[in-house]
């Protein structure tokens with residue numbers, strides 16, 4: 001195809017703004033996990049959208065917040081790297097929260113970290129949750145805060161308003177050959193998507209700090225002759241004391257996590273799935289480069 005364009009658009013914003021929901025809606029597939037909790041996404045996740053001759057590669061990023069722990073720092077620097085590498089940036093905000101301190105800090109940091117020539121739009125997300133007259137005041141505040149190239153009002157869960165945003169972004173992509181084949185939706189391996197799905201189910205079942213002190217890796221993947229898939233995964237936890245909570249009474253918690261994950265994986269793969277979850281205490285996983293690499297992150301200096 002001649003006259004093609006291809007480029008990257010980073011989706012950035014506070015934790016829970018709806019970046020992963022938007023990525024999945026844009027691509028029409030669940031590539032990135034979503035929960036109602038903050039700091040769900042840990043690495044950069046690419047999703048590819050082809051419209052006519054244009055290929056727009058969206059990059060979902062971890063939420064931007066004031067990082068404390070080592071893992072948090074790795075996540076936040078991955079998000080800024082995503083913005084730095086992209087051809088255009090979309091800053092998502094939650095319409096219900098408006099321009100809170102977190103968003104203002106992101107805009108300040110953005111001015112220092114990212115070239116002023118880079119196109120940036122703000123996407124006011126979750127407009128299904130607010131009265132539309134409240135958006136008038138918000139629009140004035142946004143205009144005063146920064147000279148955004150565009151403001152979009154969207155609902156990622158309802159796939160509302162995303163079409164206009166895509167139209168604008170397409171035109172910003174550099175001319176050149178496509179970077180992914182036409183039928184490829186993303187770049188994450190099935191092993192890593194499967195680990196993320198199990199982590200999503202753990203995040204939904206477990207409370208307080210626990211979801212932030214565990215990670216999941218896929219150890220083994222076997223396509224069997226009978227058409228089924230055998231997947232073995234390890235849930236790494238930081239403390240022996242977390243084991244009984246992750247397992248639950250009589251192993252019930254881990255069992256239902258496994259059932260939920262297996263069900264979703266079977267639907268996604270369109271094959272029966274046998275999922276085996278192991279729990280391993282590794283007090284050092286939060287400092288282990290291999291675990292970071294599995295999430296597409298770099299281990300920051302201690």
Ligand SMILES: Nc1nc2c(ncn2[C@@H]2O[C@H](COP(=O)(O)OP(=O)(O)OP(=O)(O)O)[C@@H](O)[C@H]2O)c(=O)[nH]1
Nearest residue numbers: 015016017018019020021039040041063155156157
């Ligand atoms: N009502 C409503 N909820 C939304 C919308 N978009 C996302 N959500 C919800 O907001 C929550 C957070 O969504 P995510 O997509 O995980 O947010 P995120 O920005 O990726 O969060 P992190 O990965 O933690 O940075 C989930 O419960 C979503 O269902 C929307 O347009 N409307």
Ligand SMILES: [Mg+2]
Nearest residue numbers: 019020040041
């Ligand atoms: Mg996310």
